Amino acid sequence: MEPNRLILRSVLKNTLLLAEIILPVPVRSNYDYIVPEAFEATIQVGARVLVVFGKTKIYTGVVKSLRYVSNNLDTDRMKYIDDLLDEEPALQPRQLELFEWMAFYYFCTEGEVIKAALPAGLKPESNLLIEPLLDDWDPADLTDREIDLLELLKVKPSANLQEVSDLWGIQSPGMFLKNMAARGMVRLRQKVEEVYKPKT
DSSP states (O other): OOTTHHHHHHHSOSEEEEEEEEOSSSOSSOEEEEOOGGGTTTOOTTOEEEEEETTTEEEEEEEEEEEEEETTSOOTTOOBOOEEOOSSOSSOHHHHHHHHHHHHHTTSOHHHHHHHHSOGGGSTTEEEEEEEOOSOOOGGGSOHHHHHHHHHHHHSSOEEHHHHHHHHTOSOOHHHHHHHHHTTSEEEEEEEOOOOOOOO
């Protein structure tokens, strides 16, 4: 962890913290995402994050590097990290260096290497599930979005992040969901999907 990052931010005024993210997609380059202020003090290289890629697709990616840039940079087409999944890095810098070398040697992407190399519990196929904690509620205390989600969770035991994104019509519902979880309305749980499919 970098305990002086917030001090550095106070010195480097008018800056943004960018994270280079490795995504499990067959593209040759990684992508930069803006780190929300809520994650600046805790995000680390090697941590897993949730990000939106393209218009609506949500992926689990791995932070490869972090850097400060001027907030005069044109960020109109850049997206924010939606959620930080790890308090401590899932991967160490030397592992990331090895994966970069393997991607070069085997002529594939770093995301493809990570998908093949990581144990199942850390693979980018990890999914965030939203589960209900309230059986009854007062609509006067809730926003329209919160009511819509709780109504959805009445008819199904859980929803994934993509379903919530579609329901609410927004790309990054993570912060809203964390607020609902903090208020005891829903539980956020990581589920790992099976990625091995036996031949038939």
